[in-house]
Structure formats: structure tokens, C-alpha cells
Amino acid sequence: MEYSAPRGTQDITPDESGIWQYLEATVRETMARCGYGEIRTPIFEHTEVFERGVGTTTDIVEKEMYTFRDRGDRSITLRPEGTAPVIRAYVEHRMAARPQPAKMYYIGPMFRYERPQAGRFRQFHQFGMEVVGVPGPAADAEVIATPLEVFRALGIRDVVVNLNSIGCPVCRGAYREALRQVYQPVLAELCPSCQGRYDRNPLRLLDCKSEQCRASVPEPPPIFGYLCPECASHFAELRLLLDGLGIEYVINSRLVRGLDYYTRTTFEYNVGGIGSQDAIGGGGRYDGLVEQFGGQSVPGVGVACGMERCVLAMKAEADDSRFARGITVYLVSLGDAARAKAFELAFDLRAHGISADFDMIGRGLKAQMRYADKLSARYVAIIGDDELERGAVALKDMASGSQQDVPIAQLATQLLNNR
């Protein structure tokens, strides 16, 4: 019986981990440059964190969570998203008493019980950022713009930014009623899930893509006519900030998103070429969430990006050779004495910060050369009986094929100089 990784999970093998490390390094570098500190929250939380944070009417909470009872009979859930835990931590650690705003980022695995497909997994990874304590649109703009910096650094082109405002509790009530008026006459023709949405969460009616609903529903009015003055000016200012950065975006009045905590700004990034799951990231403002967790009324904005989808997009771009690893020098040895010397020499070079590897299984010269080539070694240093006697190695540049004798004592400095 052979085992396989559980459904919807995958191994990232050494062949794949290079691209992941590049992605992670790019995220960390960008976040640090933008003034964000990393926060690491637990992989699992009390189930209530997500029920209260994400919202009980969401698909995530209704049918996608990995929830179980632990041995103390507590209900535990593997985190399906990152924002609720971060806000829980913000309240728990009294971060409101630290310099505001709190700017945090995270990288890590998330879990949702869904049918896997291209770009969708049961264990997947996100990087995300949260700005807590900024009521104005500068935070929204930064949170929208920063992942775009990451995408650009990764070589992901043609990212489309979809942008919307879904108002606040004040203006949303009126809009909700307006939507109900539009949908009420055609209620019987709606798809089953929309019939449920009509009562529970009319805003999500906008999100439906089913042909059935498309055909029978008249175009609903955009929310913009219903926004209260504060929400309207917040949205207008945000647009000015984005315009100032030269960021192009598409106003999409149907962009609602499936988490209950959003207020005002919502947005999503889409890319082509990675299958039908083309949302590479998304986020929005959540002004009531800190209060939900028992904190003061502190506003927040955040974004989360799917790393598997980033990897797909990176691979869709032509040149992925830059993610490959390679060592600086491979030590080819001939005979037992030379092999022992190569072993010592490898550790000596490594101690100098040079990546070096050597033959461990006593292969022939040709086989060692082939292996060095497959490792993409930049140099090969050959040690045989002659070289042992002279205290030197034959150093070969694998790209040019040129070769020279180098005294062993000078090998490290020579390699460092050639860099």
C-alpha cells in the first residue's frame, strides 16, 4: 500500500521550492520596505474566532472549515483565512496601546474544505497585510498598491484591479432595500442559493454568476447612488490616491466578496493564464471587526493573496530559470586519498561562504562531471593524485570550459574574487 498526500494538499519538492523561496523572499523584502512587521498567529484557533469574525452566513463558515473537537472537548478550526486571527491578536495583545497604525503582514498556510481544481487546494498559502487604526483612504490605497509591487517584482504582468465600495452599515440598509425591490418580482426565477441570499444577505445577490439569474434579473442599480456622504468621499479620495500612483483599476459595482466583515472598500486582483480561478488576491476595509472581537472601535483594511496562484502566474511567464538553484563549485575526486581531501576541502570552502559539494559515492570522473553539470555547478575542481602531490586543484569554468591550476591554499580566495 502506497500513501499519497491527502486530497487537495501537495508536496513542494526541492525542484519546486526554489520558486517558492523566491516568492517568499520577495514578499518579505517588499513588506519590510513598506514598514510592515510580520505577525505569526496559530494555524488553528477557537472556532468562534471565525464564526464571529468571518460571519456565519459565509460559505467559508457554513461549509468549508476544518473543524474538530480536541481532547479537551474544545471546538478548534484550522484557519481558513488570516484576517480574523490577526485582529484577534491585535485585541488580545492590546495593540491599540502601541503606536498606531499597526502595520502587519503574514505568510502561511490556510485550510478550506473544497473540491480541488486548478489553483484551488484544501491547504493553500497566502501572504497578506493588515493596517489597523487608519480611518482614511491612505491605508486602503497602500494595501491595494503594495501587492502590485510584489506582483511586478515577481514578473506577473497584466494584473487587473477590480474596485468597489459596499458602503457602511449606515448606507447599506437603504441599498439593501433597493436591491430587494429589484429582485422581489423575479424571486421565484432565481437560483436556489440566491433565494436564500435574498433574505439573509441581499448584497451577495450581486455576486451571482449563474445564467439563470443573469437572464431573469434586470440590471440592479449600482450602490454608488446610495452611499452616505462619508462613504462616497472616502471612495472618491481613494480613487484620487490610486490615480496619483498611476494604478489602473476597473470599477466593478458587483464586487461584493464572500466575507461578512467588509465595509466600504472591496477589491480583487485578477490575472489570465492560470485557469478559471483567476483571483490572485483580494481584500477590503473592515471597520467594525476590531469591535467584534471586543476591542475599541478601530478601523482596519487588509488584503490576502494566494501564493499557489502567484506561482502559477510566475510559471506562466516565460523565464523561470531565475528561480533555479546552483552551486558554485563541485569537487571531483579520483581515488580514496583525493576523495578524503575533497571532503575536507568542501567544508573549508563552505566555511568561507562558498557553496561547494563533492562526490560521496566514488563515481568515475565522467559521471562526476555529468553530475556537476546537472547541479549547474559554476566551477569544477578536479583533485587526483597529481594534484594531491602538488597541493593544487584543476579548476574548470563550466561555462567557458577553460581550466587552470590553483593551489589549494588559494582556492577559496580565488573563488570569492571571481564572483
Next chain:
RNA sequence: GUGGGUGUAGCUCAGUUGGCUAGAGCAUCAGAUUGUGGCUCUGAGGGCCGUGGGUUCAAGUCCCAUCACCCACCCCA
């Protein structure tokens, strides 16, 4: 949760109307006059043909079930 597709070597796939010890390319390993990689050539290892049942003299091939994977819906990252 719903629908469609696919399961043969590590990978990508051939395999005739059911019929000999199941093949190819790539990959791995070893060689091609004894100390030099990529190109070429030779050879080797590696398969319970996803699993279980059925039909048949005979099943990789036909039937049923099951599992897994892929894609899509839904929703999201």
C-alpha cells in the same frame, strides 16, 4: 455539494476486432582504450496495466462497482 474527463514505467504517452515473456521517448544508472560535463551511440534497472468483482478458453483491452487525480460549476486566494 453538482457535472464532465482521465487512470499502463519516475514523467509524457503508444498498445489493433479481447490472443505470445506489455512497448517508445524523456529521466535515472553504467559504459563508448585507463583524467574531463553538455551532443551522439550502446546497454541496464524500473510496471499486480489505480483497486475489487464479473463475462470469457483467454482481459491492459468488454461490463459493474469503488478509489484517486484533473477540469468546470459554486465560491474564493
